[in-house]
Amino acid sequence: MRQRNRLERPGAILLSLATLLSVGHAEILFVNVRTGNDGNRATQAEPVKTLERAATLLAEGAAGEPATIIVAPGLYSLDRCVTIRGRDFTELNRLTIEASVLPDDPQWQPGSMPVIVSTENPDRPGTPAQPSETYSLKVQVNHVTIQGLKFLGNPLPDNWHCCIERIGTDLHDLIVTQCMFLGDRNTSDIYSATLATGNRFVVDHCVFSNCHACAVFWDGVDGIGGKGCAMLHCVVDGALISGVWTCQTSEDFEFHHNVVAHSEYVWMRKPNDGQKYRVGDCALIGNRYFSGYGLASGPLGETGPEVKFDKDHIVTEGRLEFASHEMTHLAERSAGHHLNAGLFRERQHK
Secondary structure: OOOHHHOOOHHHHHHHHHHHHHOOOOOOEEEOOOOOOOOOOOOOOOOEEEHHHHHHHHHHHOOOOOOOEEOOEEEEEOOOOEEEOOOOOOOOOOOOEOOOOOOOOOOOOHHHOOEEEEOOOOOOOOOOOOOOOEEEEOOOOOOOOEEOOOOOOOOOEEEEEEEEEEOOOOOOOEEEOOOEOOOOOEEEEEOOOEEEEOOOOEEOOOEOOOOOOOEEEOOOOOOOOOOOOEEEEEEEEOOOOOEEEOOOOOOOOOOOOOOEEEOOOOEEEEOOOOEEEEEEEEEEEEEEEEEEEOOOEEEEEEEOOOOOOOOOOEOOOOOOEEOOOHHHOOOOOOOHHHHHOOOOOOOOOO
């Protein structure tokens, strides 16, 4: 009963998320691919054009001061990775990278989401045996929220694309919320939608479609799993590897109110990873396998009886149906609709 109550209550992570998203910001940088110019001051009246320029201006700001990068609707084509670095933030004075109109705003429409596509062309072409690697955003600072963006991957063949990456020994506190990751293995592939080492990596109210690995909680080269991590209120449709991938992630990992459907695996973990996790209030529909072992190159096979989960209130029958072709949230008749998974936090869906 005590475990069940933990899954039903909002939880420390969700309360923290609401608090962090409401904090005011001292510095605001505006980005508009349609009207901006990288020679501008990044104000609302004079926005810059590229995310890369905004990242450069951000690094020049005062350490410890909060900052927000506000991204207008439009198509942002990245011919190189945008790296966020060079400045310190705190839990309250954090960095937020967000769409100018957010999914729960009354005026939001699907076209309000900034669309980020990688067109990076690495010097070394990839091969099936040794794929190249590209990235959209690399986060190299602590205390970051990324909200309301849509990622489409990279069209190169034999390439592993990661949309949001945070890898570092001392990095922690990354929230990815209300974002969409829409891949296609033949046209705009996403190998890893989100990947991070360290503590407090939270993926919340996101939608993943046809990505290989959706949320990867990596233990890094030092083999240290993250603590205080979570995947909440997300929809995964058609993961080519898995919806979630843990690597020695602490057993305080929260996985609830998620919908995973039509995927190869629901849950992937690295070999010899024996942590026991709790899966509560989820819809797991039409997946080939539930739990497997895997390496970066892909799955190795199903886990055996040595791997155990605490499961509570799991829906395994029914159909996954989106409310529209935009894939932002589930139709009322869909399995898992009651979980409020998808892009919106509020029930009054668009």
